[in-house]
Amino acid sequence: xxxxxxxxxxxxxxxxxxxxxxxxxxxxxxxxxxxxxxxxxxxxxxxxxxxxxxxxxxxxxxxxxxxxxxxxxxxxxxxxxxxxxxxxxxxxxxxxxxxxxxxxxxxxxxxxxxxxxxxxxxxxxxxxxxxxxxxxxxxxxxxxxxxxxxxxxxxxxxxxxxxxxxxxxxxxxxxxxxxxxxxxxxxxxxxxxxxxxxxxxxxxxxxxxxxxxxxxxxxxxxxxxxxxxxxxxxxxxxxxxxxxxxxxxx
Amino acid sequence: xxxxxxxxxxxxxxxxxxxxxxxxxxxxxxxxxxxxxxxxxxxxxxxxxxxxxxxxxxxxxxxxxxxxxxxxxxxxxxxxxxxxxxxxxxxxxxxxxxxxxxxxxxxxxxxxxxxxxxxxxxxxxxxxxxxxxxxxxxxxxxxxxxxxxxxxxxxxxxxxxxxxxxxxxxxxxxxxxxxxxxxxxxxxxxxxxxxxxxxxxxxxxxxxxxxxxxxxxxx
Numbered sequence: 001x002x003x004x005x006x007x008x009x010x011x012x013x014x015x016x017x018x019x020x021x022x023x024x025x026x027x028x029x030x031x032x033x034x035x036x037x038x039x040x041x042x043x044x045x046x047x048x049x050x051x052x053x054x055x056x057x058x059x060x061x062x063x064x065x066x067x068x069x070x071x072x073x074x075x076x077x078x079x080x081x082x083x084x085x086x087x088x089x090x091x092x093x094x095x096x097x098x099x100x101x102x103x104x105x106x107x108x109x110x111x112x113x114x115x116x117x118x119x120x121x122x123x124x125x126x127x128x129x130x131x132x133x134x135x136x137x138x139x140x141x142x143x144x145x146x147x148x149x150x151x152x153x154x155x156x157x158x159x160x161x162x163x164x165x166x167x168x169x170x171x172x173x174x175x176x177x178x179x180x181x182x183x184x185x186x187x188x189x190x191x192x193x194x195x196x197x198x199x200x201x202x203x204x205x206x207x208x209x210x211x212x213x214x215x216x217x218x219x220x221x222x223x224x225x226x227x228x229x230x231x232x233x234x235x236x237x238x239x240x241x242x243x244x245x246x247x248x249x250x
Numbered sequence: 251x252x253x254x255x256x257x258x259x260x261x262x263x264x265x266x267x268x269x270x271x272x273x274x275x276x277x278x279x280x281x282x283x284x285x286x287x288x289x290x291x292x293x294x295x296x297x298x299x300x301x302x303x304x305x306x307x308x309x310x311x312x313x314x315x316x317x318x319x320x321x322x323x324x325x326x327x328x329x330x331x332x333x334x335x336x337x338x339x340x341x342x343x344x345x346x347x348x349x350x351x352x353x354x355x356x357x358x359x360x361x362x363x364x365x366x367x368x369x370x371x372x373x374x375x376x377x378x379x380x381x382x383x384x385x386x387x388x389x390x391x392x393x394x395x396x397x398x399x400x401x402x403x404x405x406x407x408x409x410x411x412x413x414x415x416x417x418x419x420x421x422x423x424x425x426x427x428x429x430x431x432x433x434x435x436x437x438x439x440x441x442x443x444x445x446x447x448x449x450x451x452x453x454x455x456x457x458x459x460x461x462x463x464x465x466x467x468x469x
Contacts, residue, residue, distance in 0.1 A: 037298075037299045037320070037336070038299075038320075038322060039315065039318055039322040040315045041299075041315045041316045041317070041318050042299075042316065064378075068376075078315055098376070098377050098378055098379075099376035099377065099378040100374055100376065101374055101376065102376065103369055103372070103375070103376070111374065112373050112374055115373060115374060116373060122374060124377055125377065126377055126379070126380075126381035126382045126385075127298055127336070127340070127377065127378050127379040127381075127382060128298070128336065128339070128340025128343060128344065128379060128382035129340075129381075129382060131335075131336040131337050131340060132337065132340065135337050147344065147385050147386075148344070148381050148382045148385045148386075149381045149385075149415070150385075150415075150416065151413060151415070151416040152381065152412065152413045152414065152415065152416075153412055154377070154381065184316075195316050196314055196315075196316030196317040196333070197297075197299055197300045197301045197316060197317060197318070197333050198316045199300055199333070199334065199335035199336075200299040200300050200335055200336045200339075201335070201336050202335070203335035203336075203337065204335065204336070204337050231335075249316075250315065
C-alpha cells in the first residue's frame with residue numbers, strides 16, 4: 001500500500017491486511033512505544049518485524065526492554081522477535097526503558113556496542129514509573145511526583161519536592177507517535193480483549209500515541225465482543241492487524 | 251567454612267511468610283522460596299507483569315506463553331487468581347498492598363541500602379520492578395550468599411555498586427546468618443548450624459551487633 005492510499009483511508013476503516021501497511025508511515029525520528037514485557041507473551045512480534053523491514057531510522061523506542069538478548073518464557077515453536085530486532089538493524093538512537101538487556105545476554109551485543117559508541121542513548125526508568133509515565137501521556141497528565149528511586153541514578157537531574165515529610169521526584173509523561181501493541185481479539189471498531197497475562201504494558205501503551213496499532217489473533221464483527229469484557233476501548237486504537245493462522249496464539 | 255545451599259536459604263526465607271501475605275519474589279534464590287511455604291498458610295504471589303495468586307509451573311506441554319511471571323517462568327492459575335496490567339501491578343506495590351518482597355542483592359549496606367541492578371564490569375543493567383517494589387513493600391528481605399564468588403563480603407558499610415534504593419532493607423537472609431536492619435545498623439539474630447559469631451563477622455564488612463537472643467537458624 002502506498003502512503004497516499006494510507007492517508008486516504010477512512011478513519012473508521014481500521015482493519016489492515018498486512019503488517020507492512022500498518023507501519024508504512026512510521027517516519028525517521030519517530031517515537032515508538034512498544035507494548036511488551038520481555039518474553040514472547042503479549043509481544044507485538046509481527047509489527048516489530050514489519051517495522052524492521054520498513055527500516056525507519058533514528059527511532060526513540062519506549063518500553064520495558066530494548067530486546068533483552070536472551071529468549072525466556074518461549075516454547076520451542078514460539079516466534080522469537082523482540083525490540084532487539086530494531087536495535088540490531090541500527091534503527092534506534094534512543095531507548096527509554098527499564099530492563100534494557102538481560103544479565104545473561106551474549107557479549108558483545110548490538111545494544112551495548114551502540115551505547116559504548118554513543119550511537120544509542122539509554123534512559124533508565126523504574127518499571128512501574130515507566131508504565132505510569134506512559135499512562136500519564138495518554139491521560140493528559142504532564143508530570144507527577146514519584147516516590148521511587150530517590151537517591152539513585154533515576155533521580156539525577158530531576159526536580160525533587162518534600163511532601164508531608166517524604167521526598168518525591170518529578171517524572172514527566174511520555175507520548176509517542178506510534179504505539180505497537182498486542183492483544184488477543186479485536187472487533188472492527190478496535191475494541192480489544194486480552195488473554196492470560198498479556199496486558200502488562202499494552203493497556204497503557206494503547207492510550208499514549210498519535211497512532212495505535214494492535215496485533216491480534218482474531219478480528220470479529222463490531223458488536224460481537226461483550227462490552228463488559230472489553231479492556232481497551234476501540235477509540236484508542238487506529239489500526240488492527242490479524243496474525244496469519246500459523247502464528248495465532250504464539 | 252559451612253554454608254547453606256540455595257534451597258536452604260529459600261526454606262528459611264519462606265518462614266517469614268504469614269497467612270494471607272501478598273508476596274513478590276525476585277529472580278534467583280527468592281523464587282525458590284515459593285516451594286517452601288509453611289503448611290496451612292495461604293500466600294498470594296504478585297508479579298509485575300500483572301497477576302496476583304498464581305501457582306507453580308504447569309506440566310510439560312501445557313505451558314502458555316501468555317501465562318508467565320516477570321522472570322518469564324511459566325505459571326498456572328490458582329483459585330482466586332486475578333489478572334491485570336502493569337499499572338495495576340504497581341498500584342498494588344506503591345499503594346501499600348504488598349506485604350513482603352524478597353530480592354537478591356549484590357550489596358547491602360549497614361544502613362539497609364540495597365544495590366542489585368548493575369553487575370560489576372557491565373555497562374548496562376536492568377532496574378525492572380525492583381526500585382518500585384522496595385519503595386512500596388511493607389517488608390524488604392534481601393536473600394543472598396554472604397559473600398560473592400571470590401569471597402568478598404556483600405554486607406558492607408557503604409555500597410560501591412549503584413543503588414536500587416536507600417535504607418530499604420529490613421532483613422538479610424544469607425547462607426550463614428539472619429541479620430535484622432534497624433536504626434542503629436545491623437543485628438545478628440540467627441547463625442547457620444556450626445557457625446560461630448566470629449565466623450560470620452570475619453566475612454561481614456560492616457559492624458555487626460549480636461542479639462541477646464541469638465539462635466541457630468531454624469530450617
